[in-house]
Amino acid sequence: MLEFQKVVFQYDSEDFNIINGLSFQIEKGEFVSVIGPSGCGKSTIFRLVGQLLTRKAGEILVGGERIDGRRGYCGYMPQRDLLFPWRTVRDNLCLPMEVRGDVSRAEMDRRAEETLAHVGLSGWGDKRPDELSGGMRQRAAFARTLLTGSELLLLDEPFSALDFLTRITMQEWLLGQWENDHKTVLFITHDVEEAIFLSGRVLVVEETPICRLASFEVPAPYPRTRACLTEPRMLALRERLIGMLRREVAV
Numbered sequence: 325m326l327e328f329q330k331v332v333f334q335y336d337s338e339d340f341n342i343i344n345g346l347s348f349q350i351e352k353g354e355f356v357s358v359i360g361p362s363g364c365g366k367s368t369i370f371r372l373v374g375q376l377l378t379r380k381a382g383e384i385l386v387g388g389e390r391i392d393g394r395r396g397y398c399g400y401m402p403q404r405d406l407l408f409p410w411r412t413v414r415d416n417l418c419l420p421m422e423v424r425g426d427v428s429r430a431e432m433d434r435r436a437e438e439t440l441a442h443v444g445l446s447g448w449g450d451k452r453p454d455e456l457s458g459g460m461r462q463r464a465a466f467a468r469t470l471l472t473g474s475e476l477l478l479l480d481e482p483f484s485a486l487d488f489l490t491r492i493t494m495q496e497w498l499l500g501q502w503e504n505d506h507k508t509v510l511f512i513t514h515d516v517e518e519a520i521f522l523s524g525r526v527l528v529v530e531e532t533p534i535c536r537l538a539s540f541e542v543p544a545p546y547p548r549t550r551a552c553l554t555e556p557r558m559l560a561l562r563e564r565l566i567g568m569l570r571r572e573v574a575v
């Protein structure tokens with residue numbers, strides 16, 4: 325579903341390649357997390373997939389085809405929900421369809437209502453975002469990401485601003501969504517436990533410049549509950565990943 329082939333990228337203001345010959349693959353329907361220390365370049369990978377940044381070399385393929393010149397092949401959900409405060413929740417959800425411009429107003433509203441119901445927000449379409457709780461706003465933002473119609477979802481620390489209880493509730497909610505629709509999800513987080521609870525595979529940024537990602541299979545079948553986090557194999561993986569991240573930020 326997503327493939328990097330020897331991708332190289334440099335920010336204009338920097339004198340080195342932050343991404344330096346990176347190759348990796350994500351299969352269709354996988355839930356994969358990317359972890360690494362702050363500032364190592366995780367979001368840069370997402371920006372390259374979304375063509376918000378242009379690589380210097382290498383290829384990025386989605387669904388086996390080069391991304392260049394294409395649109396609508398991925399949905400992006402940033403850390404902050406970025407819902408427009410002056411729009412109703414429904415009109416926020418309609419945005420990706422408005423941008424595409426390929427469906428009528430009535431159809432946009434129908435799809436928005438359907439997706440609101442899907443994320444447990446029936447009846448909230450006429451509200452403004454500031455009338456929703458943090459968790460509800462994130463669900464609305466996720467619904468908007470779904471309405472891009474893309475099979476590949478890039479979720480960039482979507483729960484990091486939430487309080488602990490809302491956060492674990494949202495993790496369980498997201499896992500339930502994924503277990504139903506099996507979209508391909510690439511998920512950035514700083515939280516090792518969140519990564520192993522949600523993912524089938526965890527990719528670790530071991531160094532900057534990023535030349536490779538270390539890949540770890542998560543040893544727990546789906547469907548999952550939080551109880552799996554206390555299993556010895558999961559605890560061992562958690563400790564191993566924390567150890568790797570500690571080494572990277574050691575001073």
Ligand SMILES: Nc1ncnc2c1ncn2[C@@H]1O[C@H](COP(=O)(O)OP(=O)(O)OP(=O)(O)O)[C@@H](O)[C@H]1O
Pocket residue numbers: 335336337338342360361362363364365366367368369
């Ligand atoms: N527009 C830019 N110009 C120059 N440098 C940038 C730019 N955007 C990001 N950087 C730098 O590139 C590095 C990687 O940034 P990026 O946002 O990809 O990291 P990250 O791993 O996602 O960080 P965090 O976990 O804190 O969100 C950082 O050192 C950052 O300062």
